Amino acid sequence: MLLESNLNQDNSRNSTISNPLTHYVCPLLKNESFKQTFSAFNGGLAQTLIGQPLDLCKVLIQTGQFKSPIAAARSVVKNEGVLGLYKGSLVPLLGVGVINAIMFNFCFEARRLILKHSETGALTLSQIYLSGTIAGGLTSFINTPVEGIRILLQAQPHGIKLFNGPSHCIAQIWKQAGLSGLFRGLGLTFARDTHAHGVWFLTYEYLIERSCGLRKCKREDIPLWELLVYGAIAGDLLWLSVYPIDVVKTIRQNDQFGLQAKFHNTKEVVMYVYKTSGWKGFWSGLTSSLLRAAPVNAGVFCTVELCLRNLG
Numbered sequence: 001m002l003l004e005s006n007l008n009q010d011n012s013r014n015s016t017i018s019n020p021l022t023h024y025v026c027p028l029l030k031n032e033s034f035k036q037t038f039s040a041f042n043g044g045l046a047q048t049l050i051g052q053p054l055d056l057c058k059v060l061i062q063t064g065q066f067k068s069p070i071a072a073a074r075s076v077v078k079n080e081g082v083l084g085l086y087k088g089s090l091v092p093l094l095g096v097g098v099i100n101a102i103m104f105n106f107c108f109e110a111r112r113l114i115l116k117h118s119e120t121g122a123l124t125l126s127q128i129y130l131s132g133t134i135a136g137g138l139t140s141f142i143n144t145p146v147e148g149i150r151i152l153l154q155a156q157p158h159g160i161k162l163f164n165g166p167s168h169c170i171a172q173i174w175k176q177a178g179l180s181g182l183f184r185g186l187g188l189t190f191a192r193d194t195h196a197h198g199v200w201f202l203t204y205e206y207l208i209e210r211s212c213g214l215r216k217c218k219r220e221d222i223p224l225w226e227l228l229v230y231g232a233i234a235g236d237l238l239w240l241s242v243y244p245i246d247v248v249k250t251i252r253q254n255d256q257f258g259l260q261a262k263f264h265n266t267k268e269v270v271m272y273v274y275k276t277s278g279w280k281g282f283w284s285g286l287t288s289s290l291l292r293a294a295p296v297n298a299g300v301f302c303t304v305e306l307c308l309r310n311l312g
Helices: 009-018 032-062 069-080 082-086 090-116 125-154 166-182 186-215 224-253 266-283 286-311
Strands: none
Touching (some): 032 069, 032 082, 032 125, 032 224, 032 286, 090 125, 125 166, 125 186
């Protein structure tokens, strides 16, 4: 147990005698890395709980099963009930929280390293973008298998159950393609996440910095509604900047393995999309993604900010 030492010794001693819990501070709450990790993990949980239904609709559209998010949602609810909208959510619910925590920590550590070599003691916008790309690139190695499993589970047509759950899906992938099967689409995920998260963090931090400058206030004084708006804008710009890559990645990861595989490389997927749908095919499901991105990313950034504020 630790006691805060912001009071003088006598007052601290008297307060401790009268109420030994008044000034107790959990040691973990004094650890910046713990606070950042805990806050980011909760942001990841918020991301999954808010965005899973629309993410399911996005996958169903990108894999060619439906033309609109409304049609996809209606079909899922009709055939599988409301809980069907959370099909395949166990992996992202657990995985996204961990991934978010890791990604934010990578970003914070990258910023610290950059600041060590900064003459001004402040990050430029290009350095904020760079720290985001580093974080996105590193976490893409975790994102690839997690998203691949989620896509295969979500894209299963109603009445045709190829996988009984995440563990069965992993086992089947491993049996058919081994480790390379779990990491299929890594190059596309890396390309998407490096730029996407650079844009994501850059947009959000720019809006925060601009608000603080106009209001002449501290970051923690920015009202809740502004945090939500800035998170929503950052989320939509993220997807607009990389959406065609995500479409190709989804189709690639939803393919079968071995001799039954329809595509053998990224180029074949790109040519398939162009031949079947033209340039519009690379933006298939964009409406669903933008509808999802706004509330999801508003929730992520707001959750992280509020957790950090309350943890002190």
